[in-house]
Amino acid sequence: MQNVRMILDVDTGIDDSMAILLALKTKHIKVEGITTVFGNTDVAQxxxxxxxxIEVSGVPYEVPVAMGADRPLVREWRGPVTHIHGNNGIGNCELPMPKGKPLAESAAEFIVRMVNTHPNELTLVFVGRMTNLAIALAQDPSIASKVKRLVIMGGAVKVPGNVTPVAEANISGDAEAAHRVFESGIPITLVGLDVTMQTIIGETERLQLMASPVPGNEKAAAFIGEAFKFYFEAYEKQNGFYGSPLHDPLAVAVAAFPDLVATEEHYVRIETKGTMSYGATLVDFRRTVPVTNASVALGVDSPRFLDYFINTLKS
Structure with missing residues (x-):
């Protein structure tokens, strides 16, 4: 199994937390750094x-964290998503104050430095707005040819959006940034609502994740159980079912196991001008453009993914 050297970009809400834990606990992933952005909560939070x-995870190596953008490139930030992620972004769970501190350099500076230092070795996984990467590309456009692969949790291709009828939250949260990234030439795998909405977990899985934690995983297991409880209750109020899709963890999983999803090569553009369609992910299924710029995930092996997710977080 090929090792994955990863930079993970997050707006750490509840599912971002699970994505972080999944990445840190997957044996063949080495998290080279985590960058943060506004979104589910403000960037400082x-x-x-x-x-x-990171500290709750018990990861045996140091993971640098770089703080990034606090607003979109062009538009105003719509504010934190407290009704889904709580006042603190992690379901109002109270974790110990962190001992570590973020790096002095910004997220964009960190990305530029790391990609230039390790050309064609790093997989970027972005599970929030793509503002940090857009800024990094503006600072050094050459990094586009040095990224091994970019996995994006974002977009709604053949399914409805989750913030408007046509737009998904991460893309529409900064559509201008997403547009720049898709036009950059970076090799992209798009993991959108078409597949993440097929990865639903509920109370049975939550209890399974909490049960009989292995030595050293007690704090993580308790946090997972408490955070998912808040998340499930929020989803029940919002969507009418007690459970949640695993949006961000699926993107990490696809970086680790690309064959978890069935993909098609297409040309993808992001709508930045429309009033009703802002943030829409437009896929050229008729192939009117003779090039492609993304592998678009349209199918997922949900049972295999859920088995991997549960077993890894319990480890």
Whole structure:
């Protein structure tokens, strides 16, 4: 199994926390750094949450954290998603104050430095707005040819959006940044709502994740159980079912096991001008453009993914 050297970009809410834990606990992933961005909560809170989750994970190596953008490139930030992720972004769970601190350099500076230092070796996994990467590309466009692969949790291709009828939250949260990234030439795998909405877990899995934690995983197991309880209750109020999709963890999983999803090569553009369609992910299924810029995930092996997710987080 090929090792994956990863930079993970997060707006650490509840599912971001689970994505961080999944990446840190997957044996063939080495998390080279985590960058933070506004989104589910403000970037300062996202950074604090990230440091806390890293420490709860028990990861045996140091993971640098770089704080990034606090607003979109062009538009105003719509504010934190407290009704889904709680006032602190992690379901109002109270974790110990982190001992670690973020790096002095920004997320964009960290990305540029790391990609230039390790050309064609790093997989970037972005599970929030793509603002940090857009800024990094503006600072050094050459990094586009040096990224091994970019896995994006974002977009709604053949399914409805989750913030508007056509737009998904991460893309529409900064569509201008997403547009720049898709036009950059970076090799992209798009993991959107078409597949993440097929990865639903509920109370049975939550209890399974909490039960009989292995020595050293007690704090993580308790946090997972408490955070998912808040998340499930929020989803029940919002969507009418007690459970949740595993949006961000699936992107990490695809970076680790690309064959978890069935993909098609297409040309993808992001709508940045429309009033009703802002943030829409437009896929050229008719192939009117003679090039492609993304592998678009349209199918997922949900049972295999869920088995991997549960077993890894219990380890």
């Amino acid at each position: 996202a950074t604090r949450n990230t440091l806390q989750v």
